[in-house]
Amino acid sequence: MTRSYLRCVEQWDEIYSAEASGSAPKTPDSGNAAFDAGLRWLAESSPNVLDFGCGNGSLLFFCALLGTKNHIGIDLSSAAIDSAINRSGKMQTGAYDFRQGGVERLSELETGSQDAVILSNILDNLYPEDAETLLRECARLLKPGGKALTKLNPYLTEQQIKDWEIKVIEGSLLNDGLLLWNNTTEQWRAMLERFFVIERYEEIYYPEHEQTNRMFFIRKP
Secondary structure, eight states: OOSOOHHHHHHHHHHHHTTTTOOOOSSSOOSOHHHHHHHHHHHTTOOEEEEETOTTSHHHHHHHHTTOOEEEEEESOHHHHHHHHHHHTTOSSOEEEEEEOOGGGGGGSOTTOEEEEEEESOGGGSOHHHHHHHHHHHHHHEEEEEEEEEEEOOOOOHHHHHHTTOEEEETTEEESSSEEEOOOHHHHHHHHTTTOEEEEEEEEEETTTTEEEEEEEEEOO
């Protein structure tokens, strides 16, 4: 990666360090029905799945419970990877390969080796040059017709940025405690269409956070 994510990593290490001995899920239920429908779409006929920004591995475990077979998870947080490895040992189905690192780790994977990719609240938490590298690498790694489920944080208006005293790093790149590349939905659509075909777009409401996430169902041509 071209710029430092040290502060972000420190925050996530602190969060995941507390759950290194967590249990593995028994059902593919994230708690949000709309997102779960997206995972079902992704998992169907997709034996090989990559999750970039995998955290503690939950989404890959959900996919395995939906029938996927081989799973690779990559995350900058070593504590997240430790938790994912520990939890994977408690799963009764699926093979798992968890790796600590950033977009540079994607070069280790074989072209056309993945049937599906998960990008859940990670693409817009990267520096723009790394986000573009991530999409390019995902397009390389996916088989023709391969799927990618891409979920993004909500777009913040200028008034929200001002009211919440969010720091502007440069342009639409913000510091809201973590990095946020604050693009509009149409800007993200245009970027995704450089690499993929967009099958559909949905907005997902999370009542516990009182916010809406944006989700693109995309496919490699």
